[in-house]
Amino acid sequence: MSALKKTTDSTVSALYEFEDIQLTEKMFGKFAKHMYDLAGVDLPFSPKNHALIRNRIVKLLRRHGLKSYEEYWAMIEHGNHELTSEFISALTTNMTSFYREGNHFDFLAQQLPELYKKFGADIRMWCAAASTGQEPYTIAMTANEVMQSIPGMKARLLATDIDLQVLKKASIGAYEDREMQGLPSAQRLKYFEKVKKNDTEFWRAKDSIHDMIRFAQFNLMSPKYEFQHKFHVIFCRNVLIYFDEETTKKVIDGLTSCLAPGGYLILGHSESGNIKHANLKPLSRAVYQKT
Numbered sequence: 515m516s517a518l519k520k521t522t523d524s525t526v527s528a529l530y531e532f533e534d535i536q537l538t539e540k541m542f543g544k545f546a547k548h549m550y551d552l553a554g555v556d557l558p559f560s561p562k563n564h565a566l567i568r569n570r571i572v573k574l575l576r577r578h579g580l581k582s583y584e585e586y587w588a589m590i591e592h593g594n595h596e597l598t599s600e601f602i603s604a605l606t607t608n609m610t611s612f613y614r615e616g617n618h619f620d621f622l623a624q625q626l627p628e629l630y631k632k633f634g635a636d637i638r639m640w641c642a643a644a645s646t647g648q649e650p651y652t653i654a655m656t657a658n659e660v661m662q663s664i665p666g667m668k669a670r671l672l673a674t675d676i677d678l679q680v681l682k683k684a685s686i687g688a689y690e691d692r693e694m695q696g697l698p699s700a701q702r703l704k705y706f707e708k709v710k711k712n713d714t715e716f717w718r719a720k721d722s723i724h725d726m727i728r729f730a731q732f733n734l735m736s737p738k739y740e741f742q743h744k745f746h747v748i749f750c751r752n753v754l755i756y757f758d759e760e761t762t763k764k765v766i767d768g769l770t771s772c773l774a775p776g777g778y779l780i781l782g783h784s785e786s787g788n789i790k791h792a793n794l795k796p797l798s799r800a801v802y803q804k805t
């Protein structure tokens with residue numbers, strides 16, 4: 515490290531100086547608690563979580579020209595909406611891909627005709643941790659395929675996330691090649707078109723799927739899960755893993771309260787271990803039906 519500081523390149527030198535800033539256990543605790551209070555994300559002290567908070571917040575120190583985690587804490591402790599949003603965005607993990615845990619989309623394709631028969635023309639779905647959008651667009655493509663064989667059927671999707679940065683990307687719906695992982699080329703050509711911006715090529719979702727989705731911010735910690743109508747299908751995948759047991763229970767209660775009886779709740783494969791709710795019947799891997 516000190517050898518690097520001696521470099522004649524002042525930019526590299528400045529960058530590496532940030533690496534030397536220490537995140538004490540006390541400051542780690544403050545950031546972890548703040549994230550828990552804001553988003554329910556549980557980051558108990560461990561070398562892995564220490565590195566996570568340190569590596570992600572050091573970028574914000576650089577951005578704001580600050581020299582210590584203490585200075586950053588003083589700035590965000592009673593921070594405005596923008597600073598809070600930036601903090602949450604830095605500490606959320608947004609990994610996602612098209613057709614992730616693919617059996618859930620086979621299940622959706624099988625059930626949609628039944629839901630249509632039972633509930634009528636307008637099927638309402640909610641993707642509650644939508645990240646950069648690959649999941650809601652996969653749901654929209656799946657529904658679109660079914661709609662093509664059932665004249666009159668309509669499906670709409672609400673896609674939410676706590677993180678405004680990923681939500682913005684999701685609502686634009688344009689992805690570089692490396693972000694298209696998991697999407698078969700036939701689907702890519704049918705539902706996406708190539709666009710170019712600043713010399714970079716993107717695949718942008720066509721209106722046929724883009725217009726099925728409404729994007730909005732929603733914090734799963736919200737005390738009220740109030741929506742105009744009940745949903746017929748809710749996807750809430752790979753986010754409960756970041757919550758503790760008490761928070762998970764509250765979120766499951768909230769999600770179940772806004773499902774129509776007979777509707778489906780779909781969680782991530784690794785999350786269904788100890789989900790118990792009087793009104794949820796387990797059906798298949800991480801899939802529940804509201805009774």
Ligand SMILES: C[S@@+](CC[C@H](N)C(=O)[O-])C[C@H]1O[C@@H](n2cnc3c(N)ncnc32)[C@H](O)[C@@H]1O
Nearest residue numbers: 553606609610643645676677733734751752753
């Ligand atoms: C690992 S991604 C999962 C994305 C997608 N559901 C999937 O399975 O591919 C987790 C997402 O949950 C979001 N998240 C974390 N805490 C949240 C909260 N309290 N309310 C809503 N979304 C939250 C994060 O911003 C992130 O985009």
